[in-house]
Amino acid sequence: MRELIDSVHRLDGARGANAYLIEAADRSVVVDTGVASGGQRLVAELRAARIPAITDVVITHYDPDHIGSAAAVQRETGATVWLGAADARILRGEVPPPTRTRRVMRRMSRPDRAEQPQLTELSDDSETEIVPGLLVVPAPGHTPGHHLVRWRGVAFIGDAALVSKGRLRHLPGPLISDRGQADATLAAITALRPRLVLPGHGRAGRLD
Numbered sequence: 671m672r673e674l675i676d677s678v679h680r681l682d683g684a685r686g687a688n689a690y691l692i693e694a695a696d697r698s699v700v701v702d703t704g705v706a707s708g709g710q711r712l713v714a715e716l717r718a719a720r721i722p723a724i725t726d727v728v729i730t731h732y733d734p735d736h737i738g739s740a741a742a743v744q745r746e747t748g749a750t751v752w753l754g755a756a757d758a759r760i761l762r763g764e765v766p767p768p769t770r771t772r773r774v775m776r777r778m779s780r781p782d783r784a785e786q787p788q789l790t791e792l793s794d795d796s797e798t799e800i801v802p803g804l805l806v807v808p809a810p811g812h813t814p815g816h817h818l819v820r821w822r823g824v825a826f827i828g829d830a831a832l833v834s835k836g837r838l839r840h841l842p843g844p845l846i847s848d849r850g851q852a853d854a855t856l857a858a859i860t861a862l863r864p865r866l867v868l869p870g871h872g873r874a875g876r877l878d
């Protein structure tokens with residue numbers, strides 16, 4: 671676990687995607703968890719950390735490299751696991767993934783065979799303050815129910831964008847569910863003027 675900025679840490683145990691930990695006064699919040707195969711390492715890291723109890727896990731979107739170890743963390747901590755409502759419906763198979771690429775990815779990843787956490791759904795229409803000062807905000811485009819987290823000027827953006835050379839960049843086109851929404855989400859992140867952007871993949875960055 672490495673502190674990136676006061677009260678914000680990157681979790682080294684997670685595999686496949688970045689996972690972060692926020693110390694919010696008397697409780698801790700995890701943002702994303704990596705793939706399922708990293709679950710034991712991630713849980714061991716959290717167990718060894720001197721942090722307030724983990725009460726919440728925010729999953730930015732339903733992709734297996736973000737939600738994969740959420741069930742393991744929930745089993746260890748009893749935390750509430752949050753996911754956008756539209757993504758929860760896709761994960762449960764109630765609606766098909768929004769693009770052909772995503773339908774192929776779903777067949778390969780077989781979420782029905784993976785252990786899934788018990789989910790608490792986030793509104794896709796409005797922001798949710800799950801902990802005082804910590805907002806979870808709809809940020810659709812990569813997936814329909816994608817969210818980002820805001821905490822003390824830091825933006826945890828999941829796969830809404832990558833950060834490179836002081837700019838936000840789109841992920842490769844086939845991974846985007848709705849280009850118009852993705853464009854709007856990038857503009858919205860920029861408008862937040864975050865002091866630090868923490869993406870789901872790649873390194874943290876500041877915007878010019």
Ligand SMILES: [Zn+2]
Pocket residue numbers: 731733812829
């Ligand atoms: Zn993703």
